[in-house]
Amino acid sequence: MSTAILRPTTGNGEPRSAVAQTGVWIAIATISMSFAALTSALIVRQSSAGDWQHFQLPPLLYLNTLLLLVSSVTLESSRRLQAVATLHVTLVLGLLFIAGQVLAWRQLGAQQVFLASGPSSAFFYVFTVLHALHVLGGLGGLVYVRRRLAGGSLAAATFKAAALYWHFMAVLWLYLLALLTIRG
Numbered sequence: 001m002s003t004a005i006l007r008p009t010t011g012n013g014e015p016r017s018a019v020a021q022t023g024v025w026i027a028i029a030t031i032s033m034s035f036a037a038l039t040s041a042l043i044v045r046q047s048s049a050g051d052w053q054h055f056q057l058p059p060l061l062y063l064n065t066l067l068l069l070v071s072s073v074t075l076e077s078s079r080r081l082q083a084v085a086t087l088h089v090t091l092v093l094g095l096l097f098i099a100g101q102v103l104a105w106r107q108l109g110a111q112q113v114f115l116a117s118g119p120s121s122a123f124f125y126v127f128t129v130l131h132a133l134h135v136l137g138g139l140g141g142l143v144y145v146r147r148r149l150a151g152g153s154l155a156a157a158t159f160k161a162a163a164l165y166w167h168f169m170a171v172l173w174l175y176l177l178a179l180l181t182i183r184g
Helices: 017-048 060-081 084-110 119-150 156-183
Strands: none
Touching: 017 119, 017 156, 060 084, 060 156, 084 119, 119 156
């Protein structure tokens, strides 16, 4: 008796792109709803009490933004060229983004701005840490893509799905940075 799992494929044995894309779109919808709920909570909380303390965002966040945007460009180049080298660059830039976020949190800590310092700092940390965790998940997906690409067994649909998620993380970060700059 066979225990093989049947997976939907195209005529050449490659998984249907709809399967990979659907999974990523469901993840994007879920993540979007989570951040929309947090945005709503931030707006309601900020307008409901007089204890909101604005603080200056660390300038390092703007450099981190540049790193994430450039990583999106290098990932798209890697996807189109099926190039491992530019995928390595994307991974390094993603790790530098995470390291930059940690440094920004430490800079705020040095200014005595912590998670429990007040509602504005709590929202800042919740937004940025949650985003960083999703970026780490994206890095894990890109490591998987790198292994498959280097081994010559990467389906184009898998790379496209991973790239879609990564690009969404970049767009989400732009939204969060704008939100935190305006409302934080």
